Amino acid sequence: MKRLNIQQLLAGNKFLVDDEEHHITLHQEICATCSTKPCIFACPAGLYTLKGKHGDALIASDLKEGEISFDDAGCLECGTCRVVCPHSGAIEWQYPRGSFGIIYRYG
Amino acid sequence: MAEEKFTAIIVGAGPAGSTAAYLLAQEGLDVLLIERGETPGSKNMFGGRMYSYALNQVIPGFWEEAPLQRPVVKETVSFMSGKRSVSMTCQDQNWLQTPVHSFTLLRAEFDAWLANKAEEAGAMLACGIRVDDVLIESGRVTGVRAGEDEIHADVVIAADGANSLLTERAGLRKALLPGQVATGAKQLIELSADTISQRFQLEDKQGAAYLYVGSCSSGMQGGGFLYTNLDSISLGLVVNVADLQRNQYKINELLEDFKSQPQIAPLIAGGQVAEYSAHLVPEAGFNMRPELFGDGILVVGDAAGFVINLGYQVRGMDLAIASGAAAARTVMQARAGNDFSEQGLSQYPDFLKQNGVWDTMEAYRHTPLFLDTRRLYEAYPQVVTDLAADAFTVDGSPPEHLLGKMMRGVKSSSIKWSQLAGDAWKGGRSL
Numbered sequence: 058m059k060r061l062n063i064q065q066l067l068a069g070n071k072f073l074v075d076d077e078e079h080h081i082t083l084h085q086e087i088c089a090t091c092s093t094k095p096c097i098f099a100c101p102a103g104l105y106t107l108k109g110k111h112g113d114a115l116i117a118s119d120l121k122e123g124e125i126s127f128d129d130a131g132c133l134e135c136g137t138c139r140v141v142c143p144h145s146g147a148i149e150w151q152y153p154r155g156s157f158g159i160i161y162r163y164g
Numbered sequence: 165m166a167e168e169k170f171t172a173i174i175v176g177a178g179p180a181g182s183t184a185a186y187l188l189a190q191e192g193l194d195v196l197l198i199e200r201g202e203t204p205g206s207k208n209m210f211g212g213r214m215y216s217y218a219l220n221q222v223i224p225g226f227w228e229e230a231p232l233q234r235p236v237v238k239e240t241v242s243f244m245s246g247k248r249s250v251s252m253t254c255q256d257q258n259w260l261q262t263p264v265h266s267f268t269l270l271r272a273e274f275d276a277w278l279a280n281k282a283e284e285a286g287a288m289l290a291c292g293i294r295v296d297d298v299l300i301e302s303g304r305v306t307g308v309r310a311g312e313d314e315i316h317a318d319v320v321i322a323a324d325g326a327n328s329l330l331t332e333r334a335g336l337r338k339a340l341l342p343g344q345v346a347t348g349a350k351q352l353i354e355l356s357a358d359t360i361s362q363r364f365q366l367e368d369k370q371g372a373a374y375l376y377v378g379s380c381s382s383g384m385q386g387g388g389f390l391y392t393n394l395d396s397i398s399l400g401l402v403v404n405v406a407d408l409q410r411n412q413y414k415i416n417e418l419l420e421d422f423k424s425q426p427q428i429a430p431l432i433a434g435g436q437v438a439e440y441s442a443h444l445v446p447e448a449g450f451n452m453r454p455e456l457f458g459d460g461i462l463v464v465g466d467a468a469g470f471v472i473n474l475g476y477q478v479r480g481m482d483l484a485i486a487s488g489a490a491a492a493r494t495v496m497q498a499r500a501g502n503d504f505s506e507q508g509l510s511q512y513p514d515f516l517k518q519n520g521v522w523d524t525m526e527a528y529r530h531t532p533l534f535l536d537t538r539r540l541y542e543a544y545p546q547v548v549t550d551l552a553a554d555a556f557t558v559d560g561s562p563p564e565h566l567l568g569k570m571m572r573g574v575k576s577s578s579i580k581w582s583q584l585a586g587d588a589w590k591g592g593r594s595l
Contacts, residue, residue: 066440099408101442136327156202156292164271
């Protein structure tokens with residue numbers, strides 16, 4: 058099978074995106090103090106990305122100084138980011154409002 | 165709805181919640197089953213197989229009516245290390261005899277069916293509602309809050325899954341630690357039923373379950389799984405979150421690597437990915453269990469950490485269903501005495517003992533500690549696959565008996581004899 062990137066994987070899923078309310082809120086001022094930013098790697102939907110200063114290739118200083126960009130559309134609602142985040146209060150996490158979010162057709 | 169008071173509010177229409185609702189509704193109790201998904205099952209995923217015994221006690225002969233995929237007749241465990249792998253397969257046609265030992269299934273259709281059974285039995289099923297908090301009055305849980313609505317009940321059953329916000333809000337558990345949970349990611353790959361039966365050498369619509377340990381998790385605590393559904397394959401990886409925190413691997417990339425392995429690629433060739441899903445898996449067993457009951461509240465299923473992973477056996481749904489049944493019995497008894505306090509619900513562990521959940525969790529209490537041994541994911545798969553490859557290789561080298569090969573294999577690895585002896589002892593006792 059052809060290798061699929063995360064966008065291609067998520068494109069096959071059914072989502073009901075909530076345009077009015079985000080269920081995950083990042084407190085960037087806390088993220089700015091985080092030197093490891095494990096959310097960038099651990100999120101299975103790859104929703105946490107780093108705005109590196111050197112283009113697409115991440116270098117160590119980006120992890121420390123880069124700013125996270127995040128969008129909760131595409132979230133699989135697993136909660137990994139909530140658990141993996143080393144700084145309490147950085148990720149404000151709740152489930153999406155009723156019916157919104159991922160709709161698994163198989164599961 | 166705000167005016168009414170229920171005997172029980174069950175939060176989460178997964179297998180644990182729906183089982184509890186079904187049994188309580190059958191007894192004629194006022195039960196509200198709340199699900200945040202637009203339909204039950206639409207938020208749920210798992211690896212792919214349910215052991216039957218627990219549901220068979222609740223709904224005897226359930227396979228006659230439940231939406232299931234394939235009954236499993238073949239179990240395989242594989243050690244992977246680079247280009248090498250060693251597998252052990254067990255096939256047992258007895259597993260097909262009633263009660264059919266286990267089934268692969270898909271949660272969207274299965275959970276919807278089970279919640280519907282609860283509804284048919286008389287439970288009120290409310291979908292598309294997110295419960296935001298528990299209501300607590302003088303230290304006692306008296307209901308739940310969903311947006312503006314406050315709904316009251318004698319007892320609340322938290323069946324809201326691995327990432328249970330409710331047990332945290334009710335003060336029954338602290339925030340999850342990375343080492344206590346794993347992230348599971350899965351692809352649902354569509355293939356024709358005939359192709360699956362041929363590739364996996366299965367008769368008719370029988371099924372197979374595969375577990376993989378070793379390089380598929382890049383040395384991290386975890387492993388791979390593959391389950392055959394009727395006309396699709398559930399393929400995925402599970403990796404401990406503490407390891408995801410320490411490393412910089414992306415699980416979706418690891419899963420693509422796994423798919424391209426020569427042991428996997430031919431099995432899924434020509435398939436189409438129909439869905440990509442992810443979920444947390446409670447991994448720390450009894451050592452991570454929350455308070456299982458409090459004043460006016462019980463905790464069941466994944467929310468209580470009722471999952472067992474032995475590497476060769478993974479159990480979750482059966483324990484969820486059995487714990488849901490135990491919670492239902494606890495509520496019935498509490499109602500008979502009209503006492504839903506902590507004291508009134510304190511027989512929940514006894515009911516868990518009666519149907520085996522407690523003893524299972526207790527028996528495997530130390531397994532998570534053993535599975536935290538790094539050697540299991542790198543050194544051992546390498547030694548085992550090297551030894552096997554050596555045994556099967558003929559290249560004109562001087563002859564060497566198996567014992568000599570084994571001694572040399574272990575000596576040349578990073579494993580010390582004392583570690584091998586210790587791990588064998590611990591593994592034998594904890595798995």
